Amino acid sequence: MTDISTDATGDHDAAGEGRAGGPAPPPLTPVPPARRRTAGEEARTLVAQTNVATLATLSDDGGPWASLVSYAALDDGSPVLFVSTLAEHGRNLDRDPRASLVVAEAARGSDPLAHGRVTLAGRVTRPTGDQEPVARAAYLASVPTASSYQGFGDFSLYVLQVERVRWVGGYGRMDSADADAYANAQADPVGDARGAITHLNDDHADALLIMAQALGGYPDATAARCTAADRYGLDLAVETPRGSAPARVGFAEPVTDKAGLRGAAVELTRRARAQP
Missing domain, CATH: 2.30.110.10 (Electron Transport, Fmn-binding Protein; Chain A)
Incomplete structure (x- = not known):
């Protein structure tokens, strides 16, 4: 796994792996900023x-x-x-x-x-x-x-x-x-989202693929699955002909409770489908 250092203290975030364990392929299109939870959150x-x-x-x-x-x-x-x-x-x-x-x-x-x-x-x-x-x-x-x-x-x-x-x-x-x-910091009101993640992967793989293609920077994506969900957005694992890569897609507004994940995911899908 290839790590990317984010500061001088050695903290890092996985860059993901591409084909044969190499670096993940970069996005092909600009990716809108997508907020993440802080370490405190x-x-x-x-x-x-x-x-x-x-x-x-x-x-x-x-x-x-x-x-x-x-x-x-x-x-x-x-x-x-x-x-x-x-x-x-x-x-x-x-x-x-x-x-x-x-x-x-x-x-x-x-x-x-x-x-x-x-x-x-x-x-x-x-x-x-x-x-x-x-x-x-x-x-x-x-x-x-x-x-x-x-x-x-x-x-x-x-x-x-x-x-x-x-x-x-x-x-x-x-x-x-x-x-x-x-x-x-505040605890994320979404909490443990693994049930929602399973639902997205099992029932809405087509929507996740559209998100990865239109909003995640990977128009060449052939498949995508959700790996994490929080009040600010979704993390995706994307498959492309160039290899595997992580992507992040942000919600239009932070979710205020776990029930709000559904509406936020629907909005993401609509926004992705509206992209030219």
Whole structure:
């Protein structure tokens, strides 16, 4: 796979592969700008999709310790944890606030590393004042079974103050975000769009091909399938006589909920068919 560096830090996006694993063929016609989610938006979207993560803490000997935990998220995306000192990770947080949380997209298919995940790193604090009931309510809403042990003395509520974010969208797609970019981003209201993607590929392959030809820059495309969908547009995998290539087609307006994907895709199809 050929990677294209997007900045000096080494973050990159896959360029795709052409015939025999070579570079992807370039577009033949100008491609309209198509907005993508930022790393902060990608991270917030993943965090909003589940309540299970891997927590990494530091043991008393300084060694790393990873555990499976449940979590909630505050309005700014800060994860809320409710852990017991009977567990090693609870004792670790009580002694050393440094921690990181890995949230992974639910894997489907044979290759889990082809799916998205995000690492949130920072320090935990115990919520106080007005934040404490807000954090507790958020956790109970996300993990209702916690109501049965919320009064136990060995459990403590923590909020991870995110300092660094690293998002990986699969092979060759990754980026970083700082604390402000993460806190100020919003989760994509489309969320997990894999059902819509399957529907597009199974029932609307002709429309995807027209999009690739008229809007994606590949008038020589012979087939196209959708590989991702978000509030801003669709990612396509395009087949041409020159080889395979990725393409991005943007919606006329950002989608405000998952139900809006259908109308946005219909508008894309109409716009593509109207091209000379």
